Amino acid sequence: MKYLEPTPEYGRTIVESEGLIRIVARNPGPMTYHGTNTWLIDTPEGKVVLDPGPDDPEHLRAVLDACGGGTPAIFVTHWHHDHEAGAATLARMSGATVYGGAHGLDVDTFHAPGLRLVKTPGHSMDHVCLDIGGGRLLSGDHIMGWSTTVVPRSPHGDMRLYLDSLQSVLSAGYEAIFSAHGPTITEPEAFVQGLIRARQRKIQQTRGLLTQDWRSEEALRDELYGAMPDKLRRASAEMLGAMLDELELRGEAERGDRGWRVR
Numbered sequence: 001m002k003y004l005e006p007t008p009e010y011g012r013t014i015v016e017s018e019g020l021i022r023i024v025a026r027n028p029g030p031m032t033y034h035g036t037n038t039w040l041i042d043t044p045e046g047k048v049v050l051d052p053g054p055d056d057p058e059h060l061r062a063v064l065d066a067c068g069g070g071t072p073a074i075f076v077t078h079w080h081h082d083h084e085a086g087a088a089t090l091a092r093m094s095g096a097t098v099y100g101g102a103h104g105l106d107v108d109t110f111h112a113p114g115l116r117l118v119k120t121p122g123h124s125m126d127h128v129c130l131d132i133g134g135g136r137l138l139s140g141d142h143i144m145g146w147s148t149t150v151v152p153r154s155p156h157g158d159m160r161l162y163l164d165s166l167q168s169v170l171s172a173g174y175e176a177i178f179s180a181h182g183p184t185i186t187e188p189e190a191f192v193q194g195l196i197r198a199r200q201r202k203i204q205q206t207r208g209l210l211t212q213d214w215r216s217e218e219a220l221r222d223e224l225y226g227a228m229p230d231k232l233r234r235a236s237a238e239m240l241g242a243m244l245d246e247l248e249l250r251g252e253a254e255r256g257d258r259g260w261r262v263r
């Protein structure tokens, strides 16, 4: 199951739910779909901004205008550039404080009435989602409707934590999930269950490639993912590594100087 959409109009405000506006940044690509969704969330103090996106003056101006010229806080789901790069500029433009990401304040110091942080490490170690009430979750890159989330190996990410983070979102029983790329996920329960199943299948598929003889990670990667553009090679090496690390944790794979073998 996927949630896809035609290219949205960049810089336009889209009301996705009560008190929730989306503005899509013009940074389309193989990792970002049509671009990063910047979210504006109504609070008693004004509209809080989630994921300002790239450092694009036109986009940031549209965001600030849609906030009515000012915002009480800027919030970043994680440090990746397509989410955080515009945060410092938007902070300068608005005078607001940045929370989260590599350059913001500790997310634990962020408090706004009606909003609750949910820690969801996996895609990145610092990843957080935002619960905005009414059964609604802003999920960043943790859960996306258009594509599988890249889960890199430690220290950049962690497969075990990612699966735990999916489970915790599933248990919370959200009614709608709004991600950083692509349209609203309107049936979160079935969708997140599907994500967990697909990931477990991929981990089992990786295990199936291991033999009694040592195999290098390059050989395993080529077999698992096949030919792929150079751009995605590093990401695929990271994803394979995360699954091998998880299999090691389960006692099903052994790591050695010459690669990996079944245990």
Ligand SMILES: [Zn+2]
Residues within 6 Å of the ligand: 078, 080, 123, 141
């Ligand atoms: Zn990311």
